[in-house]
Amino acid sequence: MAIIPIFITIRRIWLRSRRILKVSKIDERVLVLGASSGIGRSIAHLYAERGARVCVVGRREDKVEEVAEECRIRGTLSSGYGPTRVLGISGDFADVDDMVRLRTMLETEWDGVDTVIVAAGVSALQPLMALAGVEANANGTKFTPPKATKEGIQKAVDITALATRVNYVGPLVSAITFIPLLTATSASPSILLISSLAALIPAPTRTLYASTKAASLVLYQALSIEHPAINFTFFAPYTVEGDFRASAVDAGPVREADPxxxxxxxxxxxxxxxxxxxxxxxxxxxxxxxxxxxxxxxIWPSLVEWRARKKYNFGA
Structure with a gap:
């Protein structure tokens, strides 16, 4: 047992050296989808600081240019490779036209890409029944009103479509668009999907968020089997600080403390x-x-479910 940490450390060093031999840090071409805020923004900053070529992509043009300029400054200060190695492109990663346009630009400017980071996503904060305007009592046995209206059900369907478009369709469009380009142009093609712990451990009030993130996670897990030449990484973080909940497609209240x-x-x-x-x-x-x-x-689902209810202050 004592040598396991040493073995893991040595293995990581060896694996890191393998990729650097194939794609050096200053030659790496990194595409960050969802770079205008949150984790994607921080990832873009760090890649720029180590001298990589970085393409930041987001839906809001002003935010994209802001992050691109931050990357240029950071790259210049840390490695001297900033201004000419950063691209800022506005686009929706669930829009086919936008992604094809982005692919063409990467082929023109960089002759391809080495690393694709899929960091975009939206949150959803309400229980599923609440989306349809139905509230449950403390133990979930009675509802007010007693049943969902036609309009309420349609509202839930519409909100689900919004969450699905960003959390599932976007990753799907990105995969179809960039997997062939990665395979053809990189000596060590890699894809990172930023998922969520909620995609693996269900949580109350996260019905839509967890299910749509789980769908994209399984999509990429299956793709990793279909495309073994690409190094897929699936990242499942716990709650991350910041304003991610502001992107909620259901505009619901947040029940947990200090989100x-x-x-x-x-x-x-x-x-x-x-x-x-x-x-x-x-x-x-x-x-x-x-x-x-x-x-x-x-092994013990009831314990985890009890803990999830406590975390999200959920009584039904």
Missing amino acids: NKSGLKREDVALRCIEAVDTYEKTVFMPSWNRIGHLLYW
Whole structure:
């Protein structure tokens, strides 16, 4: 047992050196989808600081240019490779036209890409029944009103479509668009999908968020089998600090305490993401002990479900 940490460390160093031999840090071409905020923004910063070519992509043009300029400054200060090695492109990663346009630009400017980071996503905060305007009592046995209206059901369907478009269709369009380009142009093609612990351990009030993130996770897990030449990494973090909940497609209330202040630091998550890509890690939990929670869910589900209710202050 004592030598296991030493073995893991040596293995990571060896794997990191393997990728650097194939794609050096200053030659790496990194595409960050969802780079205008959150974890994606921090990842773009760190790649720029180490001298990589970075393409930041987001839906809002002003935010994209802001992050691109931040990357140029950071790249110049740390490595001297900033201004000419950063691209800022506005686009929706669930829009086929936008992604084909982006692919053409990467082929023209960089002759391809080495690393694709899929970091975009939206949250959803309400229980599923609440989306349809139905509230349950404390133990979930009675509802007010007693049943959902036609309009309420349609509203739930419409909100689900919004969450699905970003959390599932976007990753799907990205995969179809860039997997052939990665395979053809990189000596060490890699894809990082930023998922969520909620995709692996269900949580109350996260019905839509968890299910749509789980769908994209399984999609990419299956793609990793279909395309073994690409190094896929699946990242499942615990709650991350920041304003991610502001993207909620259901505009629901947040039940857990201090949602914007508690949680993992975005910079720490970004650093761990890059390390995982560098060392060819497959599935990464952060914190790592959440892997035990995932296993425990299958061994003792009632305990994990009780803890989830406590965390989200959920009584029904």
